[in-house]
Amino acid sequence: MVKTELSYTEENYLKAIFSLSRKSDTAVSTNHLAEKLDTKPSSITDMVKKLADKKLVDYVKYKGVLLTKKGKLTAISIIRNHRLWEVFLVDKLDFKWDEVHDLAEQLEHIKSTQLIDRLDAFLNHPTHDPHGDPIPDKNGNIELRMSEPLANAEVGTNSIIVGVHDSSSDFLKFLDTFKIKLGSEIKVIQKEKFDNSMLIEIDKSQFSISHQVTKNLLIKN
């Protein structure tokens, strides 16, 4: 049995590969990863070789990288940690939803499955994090989200806000000022052809939001 503990850096690489391969469903390119991880492509090449040695990724020179089953499970487990800690920070320590991501980036790397299981129980087995992202279960199963961007909704539709695509602090604070939050019922009153902005109604008040916003708000129903 080889020592199996990963460094924070290795874990962050796995998460990045997971997230990028999710979107495109093809091998992840070196440049793409370099941008995501804010490093240089040559650094990516080095690390990806190391991860391949550890059987966490399949790597073909010049062709990109994909997670193995083992690598995928590891990535998902870190995402589980991340999202559970975010729930803890918001539900128990009263942080705002725009304040927790960076802290969770640190906390996700704490090594102890017992800790995470107990945290999960303490939080009453939450299914979604404060931004509406699904929390994987301890076996690595993730709900595949049935949500879609508000931008796709037709005029007249009534739906529930279930998540955000962009969880930058700026966007989240913007939503706060307009009292737009997860669980709110939202109705599309009108769509503007020329700029794709929408007139919407939430809690009986109507206002207009830009395409930028409607693309990043996820709804269900």
Next chain:
Amino acid sequence: MVKTELSYTEENYLKAIFSLSRKSDTAVSTNHLAEKLDTKPSSITDMVKKLADKKLVDYVKYKGVLLTKKGKLTAISIIRNHRLWEVFLVDKLDFKWDEVHDLAEQLEHIKSTQLIDRLDAFLNHPTHDPHGDPIPDKNGNIELRMSEPLANAEVGTNSIIVGVHDSSSDFLKFLDTFKIKLGSEIKVIQKEKFDNSMLIEIDKSQFSISHQVTKNLLIKN
């Protein structure tokens, strides 16, 4: 303003220096630190020079090392983190008191004063950790413990168990099996000359404990 963020390693060195200088109140020796941190003396020399450059310790070649005011405050703040996390793990996540130290070793390095302040509030500003050690306040003040080893107590004395000197898992589990816990009232019935063992009474039951144990149990009153 220089970048001030310390590595986990640097933080652990500061904690170790703090802990060793506490006991002896003199400059801490290289060998002593090497033993405490489970590294080689030459590694200590290297790191101590770096900490001196950062004004965290005063270091005189061949003479040992002492924390500066800045280094001391940093060490105390990490100890505060450590002990608050231990309280969280025991009080909220139902860990046993012998299970939390290693996890707290990881959690103590999470960087965010806001997180610690909120954790402190969430836990209702605890004054002591699960092993009876005082939790420093956010300004770096630590209660100086008025406790003493049970070994010093006279026959006939009634006192309260307030802490442990040794918080190894083995010792803590031993105490559990004898239902010896913080807050228990303990009476010294008899002291044996030849091996310094004690006959004591807790919760109306009497039993004998070795000198090894009485040295590591801290009492007050």
Next chain:
DNA sequence: ATAAAAATTTAGATTAGCCTAAATTTTTTA
């Protein structure tokens, strides 16, 4: 007060993770 022993520091390597610059491969474009 020396010599021997112990403690400490210095010198020179190693590993992880990163970088720049140069070389190589793949993709695009004309």
Next chain:
DNA sequence: TAAAAAATTTAGGCTAATCTAAATTTTTAT
């Protein structure tokens, strides 16, 4: 389909934190 452009890898270095072995200083014991 052959340049040209873009992407990727390789080569060679750097820093943090560690190590071993050798040199130096301090302490202890004769």
